[in-house]
Amino acid sequence: MIGYVTLGTNDLERAARFYDALLKEIGASRFMDTDQFIAWAISPDKPALSLTKAFDGKPATVGNGVMVALAMRSPEQVDAFYKKAIELGATDEGPPGPRGSGFYAGYFRDPDGNKLNAFCMG
Numbered sequence: 001m002i003g004y005v006t007l008g009t010n011d012l013e014r015a016a017r018f019y020d021a022l023l024k025e026i027g028a029s030r031f032m033d034t035d036q037f038i039a040w041a042i043s044p045d046k047p048a049l050s051l052t053k054a055f056d057g058k059p060a061t062v063g064n065g066v067m068v069a070l071a072m073r074s075p076e077q078v079d080a081f082y083k084k085a086i087e088l089g090a091t092d093e094g095p096p097g098p099r100g101s102g103f104y105a106g107y108f109r110d111p112d113g114n115k116l117n118a119f120c121m122g
Contacts, residue, residue, distance in 0.1 A: 004039060004048035005068050007114045008060025012038065015051050018088050018111055023049065025084050026072065062113040069117040075104045081118040082106035090116075 009015040016038050020030070023040045031048070032039040039050035049068065054060045072078045075096070082096045085108045093115055096106030105119035 002047050004041075004050055006037075006050045006052055007068065007110070007112070008054050009051050009112045010053070010060050011112075012036070012051060012053055015110070015112055018090075019049070019051065021088055022081070022085055022090075025081050026070070026077070060112065062109075062115070067107075067115040067117055069105075069119055072118050072120045074120055078104055078106050078118045078120055082108060085110070085116070085118075 007015075012035075019038075019040060023029070026042065028040045028042045028049070030038055031041050031044050032050070037050060037052045039048045041048035049070070052060075070081070072081060079096045086092065089111050090108040093107035093109055094105075096104065096118070099105050102121055103119065104121075105117050107115065107117050109115050
């Protein structure tokens with residue numbers, strides 16, 4: 001159902017370096033790239049994650065209560081993805097671990113403060 005999620009940034013180059021390295025961990029790469037917008041996906045026909053400078057020219061800000069959840073194949077992939085995010089400068093919002101029955105997740109904020117979650121079911 002979701003085609004793509006867009007996160008705002010005030011420093012597209014810095015944010016792009018973070019996401020190039022992080023999303024490579026799950027096989028995603030850039031498939032759209034302009035001076036204002038970059039999108040990554042595992043395949044162009046799959047859901048994507050994108051970054052953009054705010055269209056109205058005002059500073060991008062973090063939405064309170066907004067979070068992007070990225071699906072992983074296993075708890076081990078969640079662990080590796082979370083670890084990579086922290087290595088790249090993300091901040092911890094809850095280390096990987098079980099969160100109730102059948103749900104495993106790790107939470108972090110990217111360098112712009114956007115909250116993300118790497119998770120798997122099962």
